[in-house]
Amino acid sequence: MNTIIMITIMFLFWSCAANPVTGELDFAQLEQLEQEIIDIISIPVCSDDNNCRFIGFGEKPCGGYWAYLVYSIVNVDSTFLSNKVIQYNELNDSLNIRYEIPSDCYIVSPPNVHCDNEVCVGN
DSSP states (O other): OHHHHHHHHHHHHHTTSSOHHHHHHHHHHHHHHHHHHHHHHSOOBOSSGGGEEEEEESOOTTSSOSEEEEEETTSOOHHHHHHHHHHHHHHHHHHHHHTTOOOOOOOOOOOOEEEETTEEEEO
């Protein structure tokens, strides 16, 4: 989650580059989508490893994802989540271009997900 917070802060910092009002609105929309996604995956309950999945989140300007989110298929509609994340990633990519957001170009590896004490976790 620290990665998500860092991404949000970074986008808010650079959002004032072009038009402060437009930038604030653009990044507020991105932040709202992020919160909706976090709410969808907030309870990753599981009974075994097969209940756990991950999804790439955010688009780095030089390619790849900013992070991977871990979720459980027990209480999440994977198609609905995937559509929300696609919407987020497309907006993120568009804002990266519009506001010339820099990136560290570090490639984030997909996590190994498993069920630990009835909660999906990734490492």
